[in-house]
Amino acid sequence: MEPGRSPPLPYPLITTDADPQRPGFSPNQAATYFGCFRVAFICYTSTQDFLRVLNFMTTFSGHDLSCIRGERLVFQGLNFAIEAGDALVLVGPNGSGKSSLLRVMAGLLKPATGQLAWNGEPVNDDPEEHRGRLHYVGHHDAIKPVLTVSENIAFWAGLHAGENDAEVAVEKALDILSIPHLAEIPGRFLSAGQKRRANLARIFAAPAPVWLLDEPTTALDKASIAKLEEALAEHRAGGGMVILSTHMDVALENPKTLDLAEFTVPLTPLEAGDMML
């Protein structure tokens, strides 16, 4: 194109030299514009930070939860809400739905009604993020018989923690439960209590704010329970949440209690007869 004969552009251009004949911004004007954007951006981010500070109490809550197992309504109309640093103890007789509630919280079981929320936002919006912030200890210990204890733990820590140095984390986790001597022992040689401790070490090896523990004290001796209590207190002091079901007494500082017996649906004689058949 010949110089000087460029067609007039319908949109403003940033020119390198201030030429009053051509439409567009001078560098000065452009700088002002960008400055405005920057100020707006800084305002925006700082407001976000401020809101985050206001919001620092993270909450995990469930609203109107009910659960159906094998055509039986286990509990209904259950609400709970805990904040960072809280511990929630689930109590209730056998079959009252403690494990089911923990599985619902973990997202393994879909509640028949109601929903879980994290900071007020439904967990179902981003189930992967929810799974990333929780650790679940169930009835099974998930220890592979042919892998050593540290290999077992390192695998789970690696899946959860991302880029962290897994080996150091595993060592630390084994120290918490004072089982570093088991690190190189294959899973098949462990006793029930040692397996349980290895399984608990798994949750210490990768950080996650929510711990869902289903009968964590099963098969543990007194000394190990004391270590677990210490670890739970430390987790809560760091802003973590603990939800556990237990028949044993686990010493926790001012825990909240949720009695599932209040939410169970009594069987009518007809249903009970059906179940016996």
Add this chain to the structure above:
Amino acid sequence: MMRAFFLTIRRDLRLALRQGADSIMVVMFFVLTAVLFPFGVGPELNILARIAAGVIWVGALLASMLSLERLFQADYEDGSLELLALTPTPLGVIVLAKVCAHWLTTGLPLIIASPLLAVLLNMSSDGFGVMLIALLLGTPSLSLIGSIGAALILGARRGGVLLSLLVLPLYVPVLIFGVGAVDAAIGGFEVKAQLFILGGIFLATLPLAPIGAAAALRQALE
């Protein structure tokens, strides 16, 4: 996500390596079924050469199915599957990793053993190369399709029988085009079409099977 994928493959390979016997047994089963045929149909070389491709493919099918039952079963029983479903990685990615490990420990040894069987069955040497390529394209599809069945049978009694009922009909297309490719190569025809279809089946099952298997696993965990 990639990290979780490779971690899972490494763990499953390590498990397979330490348990050892599983993948060797699969290969032995494959070899033995193929070796039984000369006894059954008689040592007539022409007949053996005629059925060689079919025998090898059916043997590979059955052998890969034999090991599929254990794909998720062990993890399901010891609670690992729950924890795998609770990691921040999508379950489909974990399934894909497990299928990769399964193929590496069963499909790959089968492919390595197959030329030996081809020689035993007096297959024409024109078919060797195509057979290897067809198995390379076909056996991953077998593992992928099988993973859906393996996820569906969790918690069922006599899962192994149920698995074969579910999965074998779905293996038929792979079998037809796998055998077709080898036969075409031996007859001196063009084999591209069959290989393309095998590749197509693989590419279709690669994203779809993990999604299906992950859905079935979530169902099994409820």
